[in-house]
Amino acid sequence: MQNFTYEQPLSIAKATGSSGKFIAGGTTLVDLMKLGVETPAALVDVTALPLDQVETLPNGGLRIGAMVRNSDLANHPEVLKNYPVLSQALLSGASPQLRNMATTGGNLLQRTRCPYFRDPVSGACNKRNPGSGCAAIEGHHRMMAILGTSEHCIATHPSDMSVAMTALEATILIEGAKGKRSVAIGDFYKLPGDTPHIENVLEPGDLITHVELPPAIGKGQVYLKLRDRASYEFALSSTAVVAKVESGHIRAVRVALGGVGTRPWRSHEAEALLTGKPATPEHFKLAAEAALKGAKPHPENAFKVELARRGVVRSLKMATA
Numbered sequence: 001m002q003n004f005t006y007e008q009p010l011s012i013a014k015a016t017g018s019s020g021k022f023i024a025g026g027t028t029l030v031d032l033m034k035l036g037v038e039t040p041a042a043l044v045d046v047t048a049l050p051l052d053q054v055e056t057l058p059n060g061g062l063r064i065g066a067m068v069r070n071s072d073l074a075n076h077p078e079v080l081k082n083y084p085v086l087s088q089a090l091l092s093g094a095s096p097q098l099r100n101m102a103t104t105g106g107n108l109l110q111r112t113r114c115p116y117f118r119d120p121v122s123g124a125c126n127k128r129n130p131g132s133g134c135a136a137i138e139g140h141h142r143m144m145a146i147l148g149t150s151e152h153c154i155a156t157h158p159s160d161m162s163v164a165m166t167a168l169e170a171t172i173l174i175e176g177a178k179g180k181r182s183v184a185i186g187d188f189y190k191l192p193g194d195t196p197h198i199e200n201v202l203e204p205g206d207l208i209t210h211v212e213l214p215p216a217i218g219k220g221q222v223y224l225k226l227r228d229r230a231s232y233e234f235a236l237s238s239t240a241v242v243a244k245v246e247s248g249h250i251r252a253v254r255v256a257l258g259g260v261g262t263r264p265w266r267s268h269e270a271e272a273l274l275t276g277k278p279a280t281p282e283h284f285k286l287a288a289e290a291a292l293k294g295a296k297p298h299p300e301n302a303f304k305v306e307l308a309r310r311g312v313v314r315s316l317k318m319a320t321a
C-alpha cells in the first residue's frame with residue numbers, strides 16, 4: 001500500500017466542500033448528528049484508508065496513522081516503553097468500548113462537551129451558531145475553561161490524548177486540496193477569540209493522515225487526570241508532564257494541562273521556571289502558580305484554579321521521583 005494516495009476521499013471531500021465530513025470511529029460525529037448539532041450533507045468514510053499503523057522513525061520518534069484506534073495506540077509496545085504519558089492519557093479517556101472505536105485523528109478533532117453547544121434547541125452558542133451569544137457564561141459553567149477563554153466562548157477542549165501529545169510536542173500531518181503540510185500541535189488549535197466556531201487550522205477537505213512524535217525529552221512521564229468519578233468521565237483538570245531529571249535537577253521538562261483550557265494548554269511559563277532547578281516541592285509550587293497565573297474563572301468553576309495547581313504539583317512530583 002506504499003503508493004496509496006488519498007485521492008478518492010480527498011476528491012469526495014473537495015466536492016462536498018465545507019458541508020461534507022470525514023467519519024472515522026464516529027463516536028463524536030454520530031452523537032452530534034443525532035443531537036442535530038452536526039448536519040453534514042455527506043459523510044466520507046475514511047476507516048479503510050491504510051493509516052492504521054504505528055511506525056518507528058529513523059530519529060527514534062514515532063509516526064502514528066490517523067486511523068490507529070485509541071486502544072491499539074495505548075497498548076502499543078513502543079508507546080508503553082517510550083511514551084507512557086500518552087498511554088496513560090488514552091486509557092484515562094472514555095470507556096474500553098469507545099476507545100476500541102475512537103481513532104487518533106478523530107480524537108484530535110473531538111468537539112467540546114459544553115451542554116449548550118450540544119443542545120441546539122435551547123441556549124445561545126457562538127460555537128454552534130456564530131453571533132448568537134454564549135449561554136454558558138451566565139449559565140452553568142462548572143466544567144468550563146479558565147485558560148484561553150474569551151467573552152464569546154469558555155468551552156473546554158475535552159481530549160486527554162491531545163494534552164499528552166502537546167507535552168510530547170507532536171506534529172500533525174495533513175493532506176488536502178493544497179497538498180501536504182505539517183503543523184506543530186502547539187499551532188494546530190485556535191483560541192476562541194471572537195470566532196469560537198473555528199477550532200483549528202484545518203480547511204474544508206483537509207485530512208489528518210498521521211501524527212508524529214519526536215523522541216521524548218525524558219523518561220519521567222505522568223498523565224494525572226482529576227475528575228468527578230474514577231472512570232468514564234471528562235477531566236475537571238489534568239496534567240501531562242514529561243521530564244528529564246539528573247542528580248536531582250530538572251534538565252528538561254514539558255508541562256501541558258487539560259480540562260482547564262479552551263485548547264490543550266501548554267505552560268511554557270511553568271517549564272521556564274523549572275528548567276535547571278532542583279526537583280523540589282517549592283519549585284513545583286512556583287511552577288503551578290505560573291501555569292495558572294492567567295486563569296479567568298467564573299463563579300461555578302473557580303475551584304478549578306486550586307485543583308489544577310495541585311494537579312501540577314502532584315504530577316511534577318510523580319514525574320521527577
Ligand SMILES: Cc1cc2nc3c(=O)[nH]c(=O)nc-3n(C[C@H](O)[C@H](O)[C@H](O)COP(=O)(O)OP(=O)(O)OC[C@H]3O[C@@H](n4cnc5c(N)ncnc54)[C@H](O)[C@@H]3O)c2cc1C
Pocket residue numbers: 021022023024025026027028029030031046066067092093094095098101102103104105106107108109110158159160161206207208209232233234235
Ligand atoms: C460517552 C463518551 C465519553 C468520552 N470520554 C472521553 C474522555 O474521557 N476523554 C477523551 O479524551 N475523550 C472522551 N470521549 C471522546 C472520544 O475520545 C472521541 O469521541 C473520539 O476520540 C473521537 O474519535 P472518532 O474516531 O470516533 O471520531 P469521529 O467521531 O469519527 O470524528 C470526529 C471528528 O473528526 C473528524 N475526523 C475524523 N478523522 C479525521 C481525519 N483523519 N482527518 C480529518 N478529520 C477527521 C470528523 O469529521 C469529525 O468532525 C468520550 C466520548 C463519549 C461518547
Ligand code: SF4
Pocket residue numbers: 112114115116117124125126127128133134135136137144152153154155196
Ligand atoms: S462556552 Fe462556547 S460552546 Fe459553550 S455555549 Fe458558550 S459559545 Fe457555546
